[in-house]
Amino acid sequence: MAMREMRWRNRLFVPVFLLVLTTIYVAAAFRISPQFSEGLVGPRFLPLVSALLMYGALLHIIRNELVSGEESEKGGFWRPAAIVVATAAYIALFKPLGYSVSTLAYVCVLFHIFRYHEGRPLRRLIYAIAVTAVFYGLFALVFGVRLPTLLDLI
Amino acid sequence: MDFFLELFQGFAVLARPDVLAYMVLGFLIGTFFGAVPGLTSVLAIALLLPITYSMDVVPALVMCAAIFMSGMYAGSITATTINIPGAPSSMMTAIEGHALMKRGEGANALGHAAVGSMVGGSLGALLLMALMPLAAKASLLIQTPGKFSLVLFALVVIVIVQRDALAKGLVATMLGVMIGTVGIDVMQPIPRFNFGTEMLVEGIDMMPIIIGTFAISEVLYQAHRNHGDIRFSSSASTAIRRRDFLPSFAQIRQIGLFTYLKSALLGYGIGILPGVGGSMAAFVAYADAKRRSRAPEEYGNGSREGIAAAEAANNSMCGGAFVPMLMFGIPGDPTTAIVLGVLVINGLQPGPRLLENQTELIAPMFASLFISALVLVPLTLFLLGPWFVRIVSIPKGLLYACIAVVALVGSYVATFSVFQMALALLFGILAFFLRRQNYPTVALLLGFILGPDLEQYLRRSLSLSDGNPTVFLTSLDSLFFLILAAVFIYFMAIRKSKKAGIERKAAVEREP
Numbered sequence: 001m002a003m004r005e006m007r008w009r010n011r012l013f014v015p016v017f018l019l020v021l022t023t024i025y026v027a028a029a030f031r032i033s034p035q036f037s038e039g040l041v042g043p044r045f046l047p048l049v050s051a052l053l054m055y056g057a058l059l060h061i062i063r064n065e066l067v068s069g070e071e072s073e074k075g076g077f078w079r080p081a082a083i084v085v086a087t088a089a090y091i092a093l094f095k096p097l098g099y100s101v102s103t104l105a106y107v108c109v110l111f112h113i114f115r116y117h118e119g120r121p122l123r124r125l126i127y128a129i130a131v132t133a134v135f136y137g138l139f140a141l142v143f144g145v146r147l148p149t150l151l152d153l154i
Numbered sequence: 155m156d157f158f159l160e161l162f163q164g165f166a167v168l169a170r171p172d173v174l175a176y177m178v179l180g181f182l183i184g185t186f187f188g189a190v191p192g193l194t195s196v197l198a199i200a201l202l203l204p205i206t207y208s209m210d211v212v213p214a215l216v217m218c219a220a221i222f223m224s225g226m227y228a229g230s231i232t233a234t235t236i237n238i239p240g241a242p243s244s245m246m247t248a249i250e251g252h253a254l255m256k257r258g259e260g261a262n263a264l265g266h267a268a269v270g271s272m273v274g275g276s277l278g279a280l281l282l283m284a285l286m287p288l289a290a291k292a293s294l295l296i297q298t299p300g301k302f303s304l305v306l307f308a309l310v311v312i313v314i315v316q317r318d319a320l321a322k323g324l325v326a327t328m329l330g331v332m333i334g335t336v337g338i339d340v341m342q343p344i345p346r347f348n349f350g351t352e353m354l355v356e357g358i359d360m361m362p363i364i365i366g367t368f369a370i371s372e373v374l375y376q377a378h379r380n381h382g383d384i385r386f387s388s389s390a391s392t393a394i395r396r397r398d399f400l401p402s403f404a405q406i407r408q409i410g411l412f413t414y415l416k417s418a419l420l421g422y423g424i425g426i427l428p429g430v431g432g433s434m435a436a437f438v439a440y441a442d443a444k445r446r447s448r449a450p451e452e453y454g455n456g457s458r459e460g461i462a463a464a465e466a467a468n469n470s471m472c473g474g475a476f477v478p479m480l481m482f483g484i485p486g487d488p489t490t491a492i493v494l495g496v497l498v499i500n501g502l503q504p505g506p507r508l509l510e511n512q513t514e515l516i517a518p519m520f521a522s523l524f525i526s527a528l529v530l531v532p533l534t535l536f537l538l539g540p541w542f543v544r545i546v547s548i549p550k551g552l553l554y555a556c557i558a559v560v561a562l563v564g565s566y567v568a569t570f571s572v573f574q575m576a577l578a579l580l581f582g583i584l585a586f587f588l589r590r591q592n593y594p595t596v597a598l599l600l601g602f603i604l605g606p607d608l609e610q611y612l613r614r615s616l617s618l619s620d621g622n623p624t625v626f627l628t629s630l631d632s633l634f635f636l637i638l639a640a641v642f643i644y645f646m647a648i649r650k651s652k653k654a655g656i657e658r659k660a661a662v663e664r665e666p
Contacts, residue, residue, distance in 0.1 A: 011591065013587070014587050014588065014590075014591045014593070015325075017587075018325060018329065022332075025332055025347065028346075028347050028349065029346075029347075032339075032344065032346050033344070034342055034344065035342050035343065035344055036342065038341070038342075038613060038616070038617060038621075039616070039621045040621075041612060041613055041616050041621070042613075043339045043341070043342055043344060043346060045609075045612075045613075046331070046335060046605070046608065046609040046612070047332065047335050047346070047347075050328045050331045050332050050335070050605075051328075051332070053324060053328050054324075054325060054328045054329070054332070057321040057322075057324040057325045057328070058321075058325060060321045061321050061322065061325065064321070076378065077378065079377035079378060080374040080375075080377045080378045080586060082377075083373060083374055083377050083558075084374070084579070084583060087370070087558065087562065087579050087582075088576075088579060090562065091562065091572055091575045091576050091579060092572075094562075094566065094572060094575065095572060099563070103559055103563070106558075106559070107555050107559060110551070110554065110555040110558060111551050111552075111555060113377060114377065114550055114551030114554060114555065115551065116549055116550075116551025116552055116555070117551070127552065128555075131552070131555060131556055131559060132559075135556075135559050135560060135563060138205075138560075139563055139567060143205060143208035143209070143567075144208060145208060145567045147563070147567075
């Protein structure tokens, strides 16, 4: 029973999330105040029609999910979650730490998550330095893009 | 006539060493991304998109065309060698190619895939070049109500090609349309859905959506699936000689010129339909070839004819997909949707004027599409074929770390804004969950691109006709596209579901 409930929760997560998102969208659509009247088909028209279609389709999906015995695609969640956290940290530290330091750390974390050269920290570090250097070369040297640096040094 | 002269000049531009180098580089990148299962040419062009900010438009477009063509062909490499299609459009090739591989004729199967791709790809490119002036003239005849109905038709096709998941297709498309409404309204100077933040007033760029949907979500998806590294079967790793790739003339004659031509025409026609793509082209051509084959029993057991038909169609689709994108800004498939981004970034607006005034910019791209198919596909197979099977041995950790860095730094480079990187991550997470539950993320991108056009043409048509909605029925071009949409809905959704219902009923009655 508990397994079945968990399966439902898994499958219903996306449609229910989109249902909530659509409701927020509809509420925001009603707050649009046009500068001049265009009749029925104004700035609110397409957003409301899209939301209506979205509600219809989502309710159909939810109904189908509740009666179907299909399972969601299997797979672990800790890795994607770890990548999301690492990426969010990378984005937050990209400017303060500069390209080189933040990218090196990010690549090391990704290597760890993907278990690349597990148990060989030195080799992993060398590859991380190589990846950081290659893309620095591509963006900064080949395409002349100014990437952020740490204290104007690296 | 001027157009054809400009086309010849496009070939001359392509012969410039720098432009030629970009084409070859693009072709190799496309081959790599097309061959590695999980990576696609769409992802390759998505990663290239931010870099195009720092490139000239001609090499950027030349590179995109080469990636498109090679990515479509390269899917057949791993489809044949390890039975995992490098791209979804190579599903049919996997069935026949891998059967030949198991019989020790893998190199021959790859050779037939290359010949099919070469014939289909070059025919598609030729048709694109030959019919472009006609398409431009036809597009001038379409008025604003007709443009609305055309975009509506495109959206209808995008949804109904999701054969078994219409509701999910509709959700993904509408989600794209909704994201497209964020920012300044298309007719009035008022912000919509910015939720009080200034950063959303100008709307959401195509870049973070493309990077998020195709690159970040791919990294998350691969981490989620957590499959072990792909290993070669012993037969795949055996040494392959170059001459093994050359299909014999007798085999090609047995397949027949008609099969190549018909499959290429089918692929081109399917490519013109928005959102349909190479998988459908390959499937339809394969099914058609099987239906009228003199040796249908070979299908499923290593039919060279099946490989030729599928590959000719999916590569010919590349030419067709450019027609609606260049004339109306309606992408024929996800790759052309991103190429549209490259055009827009460089200040080029799709439409007949693009062909009239800026042929010198797009002619080298057409030439690249043609040369990639005619010369580079067979040449690459001959020169690099023996190493193709090793492509998949690149460690995933290294590969996905590189993709993540290029995607994120690329999003930053485009606008020097960390906000774009954050948006790319956000759309990546959204696309990951959508993909996991089989929502078509391509439909999201196409909805995002077409939504603003749909709204603009709708409201403009109504404002020009004093709010009279019958303008869509009284205008002949508009009526044509509305009828076309209705025909598609009937044949691809209503009739199909009726047929399925009858079959289900018959099956229930047959049961004791």
